Structures are given as C-alpha cells and as structure tokens.
Amino acid sequence: MKSKRVCDSQVTMSELMMPRVANHYGNVHGGTILQMADQVAFVVAARHAGPPCVTAAVDSVSFLGPIRIGEVVTMLASVNHAGRTSMEIGLKVLAENLETGAVRHTNSCYFVYVAVDAAGQPRAVPPLLVESEEEQRRFRGAERRRELRLKLRSESRPL
Numbered sequence: 001m002k003s004k005r006v007c008d009s010q011v012t013m014s015e016l017m018m019p020r021v022a023n024h025y026g027n028v029h030g031g032t033i034l035q036m037a038d039q040v041a042f043v044v045a046a047r048h049a050g051p052p053c054v055t056a057a058v059d060s061v062s063f064l065g066p067i068r069i070g071e072v073v074t075m076l077a078s079v080n081h082a083g084r085t086s087m088e089i090g091l092k093v094l095a096e097n098l099e100t101g102a103v104r105h106t107n108s109c110y111f112v113y114v115a116v117d118a119a120g121q122p123r124a125v126p127p128l129l130v131e132s133e134e135e136q137r138r139f140r141g142a143e144r145r146r147e148l149r150l151k152l153r154s155e156s157r158p159l
Helices: 030-049 133-155
Strands: 011-016 053-063 072-082 086-096 103-115
Touching: 011 030, 030 053, 030 072, 030 086, 030 103, 053 086, 053 133, 072 133, 086 133, 103 133
Parallel strands: none
Antiparallel strands: 011 072, 053 103, 072 086, 086 103
C-alpha cells in the first residue's frame, strides 16, 4: 500500500456561529464544537484511507475558552499518525472576531478513526509519510497517546 503525505488529507473548515448553536450562557455549545470536529476528522480519515471510516475514540478534548455567537470558527485538521487500521486525527480550533480581527485558539482535540470494510471489519490504512519536523513531533506525540490508550484499555475493568 502506497504511503500518503499529511498534506494529502488535511482539512480546513470555517463556519459562522449563529444563535441556533448557543448554550444557556449565550456561547456556542460545546457539543456543537464536538460534532463539527468529528465531521472534519471524518473527512481527514476518509481522505487518507478512503471511506468508510468510523470514530473509535475521542482521545482528548481541551476547551481553552468560550466561542461567542457571531464568531467564525475555523478547524484545522490532519492525520498525526497512521497505524495498521487506525489513524489519529489532530484538530486545532480557532475563533475569529470579525469586528476586531482577533483570532483565538479555543480548542484542541484528538480523534481516533478506524477504516472498515463493507462488513464493518477493520481494514488496512496507508502508511503516513511524515516529512517536516512539525509532522514528526505530532507523530511522536500520537505514538505516546496510542501507547497510553492501549495501556488504559488493558487495565480497564467492567463496572
């Protein structure tokens, strides 16, 4: 299977935040951001491995600050790591105030996607060709998070 570069599957998506997505505090609901992030992560995974791909884990989500109605949310997403059947997709979320031009980093998150076949069974994904120092740093971080996920899974016990 031919390797794919990180830039081959990257996604940037922007959307204006409207009142319909407000929470009871008048900010954008966190669930809205998670739904958008999952959709963007799917596109990255599908570009890398081809569909279908399914969400296997949301490894980490950091809410660094509120997003206000009327701001433009931009999600930057790329494959950080590709294993045998899974991929870690990293997302950075920015909020832009159109009146002032100020841009804030509001969220970071990692999604794990698994490529599946028509029967829903895991299938192989292309290896990731890591080129830049930044891509190598993200790859190493993803490997550490993967090791931790596997360790936690092996230690978890049913309630």
